[in-house]
Amino acid sequence: MIPSTTLKLMTRPLYVASRSFVSGEPARPTIKTEIPGPQSAILLKDLDSIQAMKSVQFFVDYDKSLGNYIVDADGNTMLDVFTSISSIPLGYNHPNMLKAFDSDHAKKVLINRPALGVYPGNDWVDQLRNVLLSCAPPGLDQVITMMCGSCSNENAFKLMYFKYMDKVRGGIPPNDEAMKSCLDNLSPGTPRLSVLSFHGGFHGRTPGALACTHSKSIHKIDVPLYDWPVADFPRYKYPLEENTQENTAEDKRCLDKVEEILERQTKNSNPCVGIIVEPIQAEGGDHHGSANFFQGLQDICKKHDIVYLVDEVQTGGGPTGKMWAHEYFNLRDAPDIVTFSKKMLTGGLYHKPDLRPNNAYQIFNTWVGDPSKLILLDSVLKTIRQDKLLETTLKAGDVLLSGLRRLENQFPSLLHSARGIGTFCAVDADTSARRDQILAKLRTEGVHCGGCGETAIRIRPALIFETKHANIFIESLEKVLKTF
Structure with missing residues (x-):
């Protein structure tokens, strides 16, 4: 029983797409290889020779990743609705974050920890x-x-x-x-x-x-x-x-x-x-x-x-x-x-x-x-206020939850229990195996998503995730569900 204020948010109408908060962000995903691809496979083998980290899924080219899109070592560009387990507030290479350490003072805070x-x-x-x-x-x-x-x-x-x-x-x-x-x-x-x-x-x-x-x-x-x-x-x-x-x-x-x-x-x-x-x-x-x-x-x-x-x-x-x-x-x-x-x-x-x-x-x-983290957080908080990102999150969340509810009604044998506040959304698959298959197939469609619990598909995008990105996610999920 989510608070009534939240239920009101969940029943708002869909919103039209808005401008991108990060200039040059890709318009859509592009997939070139399977994921993980051959370059990630080479790096995984190399990593394994010096570190036991079997949790690694693929390697990322962070220089090329931008906004809501993550680019892997093989050049696959995916809409990222997982963001390092909900840890990247403004997406990849946001200009305000890139200039956070431009001043000499900020650099000295960084190196003199x-x-x-x-x-x-x-x-x-x-x-x-x-x-x-x-x-x-x-x-x-x-x-x-x-x-x-x-x-x-x-x-x-x-x-x-x-x-x-x-x-x-x-x-x-x-x-x-x-x-x-x-x-x-x-x-x-x-x-x-x-x-x-x-x-x-x-x-x-x-x-x-x-x-x-x-x-x-x-x-x-x-x-x-x-x-x-x-x-x-x-x-x-x-x-x-x-x-x-x-x-x-x-x-x-x-x-x-x-x-x-x-x-x-x-x-x-x-x-x-x-x-x-x-x-x-x-x-x-x-x-x-x-x-x-x-x-x-x-x-x-x-x-x-x-x-x-x-x-x-x-x-x-x-x-x-x-x-x-x-x-x-x-x-x-x-x-x-x-x-x-x-x-x-x-x-x-x-x-x-x-x-x-x-x-x-x-x-x-x-x-x-670490005081350098507060320099970054200061940039994040100023950007949230300047660009009204909490409002953006609520609007994108409405589209996500409305889309998830439509899909669970369309595919009742595959999905159930859509829920969420803002973009902190999830929906359950009918089985653990099905959930894992859906996540794998989403990657082939250019969407990087995550799971949690026994059967939940969890959505954890950045705060710059807009209604247009939500529509791409729902469109991709629907395409995957039709394959079952």
């Missing part, structure tokens, strides 16, 4: 305030930079622990026994605490984040992890408007389960210090939750006095038509923590003041982020 936790540049505070805080989630005015989504979540967990243990001690600093015992990973300095996550969630591949990740076995197999609890995330029936009663009951079932788990963890002396949740379970299959569900989670966190962490690593930065997807949920106040990366180009976390660590080095690593 500081250890920000101890020796930040004299303009670092201005960068934080003018760039990261300029797009902060409403109600959050504290920010910590990191390098990626995983380390952002790991450090968010630490803030949860610190707050909980400070409450347990009544604000008194840890004693000598605690300080000594933690060096041997023993109590009382190493307490038994947990974080609640959800089936289908993905939060990273480092140990704490991985303990909260429940989307694919290959992420976790053979890795020792914390014994942390996991709850059910809603699984709705589509179309939403035809299944209101069932989906409302699903929200209640999942919220009741969260309450039950929190109480059990306290009884088992392994209390939950917080809940981590994605606005849309991206890796797990693009599962949506309603405003009612997310409001309910916040109410539960307040009731139990634990931290509400919203992981916006994939949804943050504009792909839903708002900078932050949780803005659609009309929460009573801001989440306690919002983590980010991907389209934001740097990792990090926004948080409330009561989560500030008490001591130096409690949240720390050598780099604590």
Whole structure:
């Protein structure tokens, strides 16, 4: 049950094509070879001789890639609706990004990368305030930079622990026994605490984040992890408007389960210090939750006095038509923590003041982020505002979702459950095998797309993705579906 504001967006009429935001962008895909082609095959073999990276799909000529189009090593030009797993905000070689390091000052920031936790540049505070805080989630005015989504979540967990243990001690600093015992990973300095996550969630591949990740076995197999609890995330029936009663009951079932788990963890002396949740379970299959569900989670966190962490690593930065997807949920106040990366180009976390660590080095690593990424992000944010890209995203998203719904009605045995906010869209195939066949055939049509979960086709274009690109995608998908 997506918020009513979102449902209104989903029912808008189609829009006509507009100008390209990147001059010289190809008009359509062009395919010369199979994908991966012979040059990619040579490079794959060469790579394999020095690095085990069997996840590589094809090699890219980033010099030739432009706008919404990615060009592979064999010269195939594809409409890219996957964008390095939703990580390229303005497409390829956007002119505003290319000139971000034109100034001598920017170049010096790039080459003199500081250890920000101890020796930040004299303009670092201005960068934080003018760039990261300029797009902060409403109600959050504290920010910590990191390098990626995983380390952002790991450090968010630490803030949860610190707050909980400070409450347990009544604000008194840890004693000598605690300080000594933690060096041997023993109590009382190493307490038994947990974080609640959800089936289908993905939060990273480092140990704490991985303990909260429940989307694919290959992420976790053979890795020792914390014994942390996991709850059910809603699984709705589509179309939403035809299944209101069932989906409302699903929200209640999942919220009741969260309450039950929190109480059990306290009884088992392994209390939950917080809940981590994605606005849309991206890796797990693009599962949506309603405003009612997310409001309910916040109410539960307040009731139990634990931290509400919203992981916006994939949804943050504009792909839903708002900078932050949780803005659609009309929460009573801001989440306690919002983590980010991907389209934001740097990792990090926004948080409330009561989560500030008490001591130096409690949240720390050598780099604590990279100021050069904020130079790039500044260019992205200015371009979003200048070109009204959030509006563009909503318009393109309307065309995408309308097209997906038309295709699922046209091919009901192949597709179902079209859903999305902005261009953050997905549709399910009837089987995993069919989904993979559709993705492969889309490449032969010149469209690079991705999958997630068991059967979902996920769409993750750049913010410069327009209605004309959406129409090319829908046209290509229809052509592929007809082959079945």
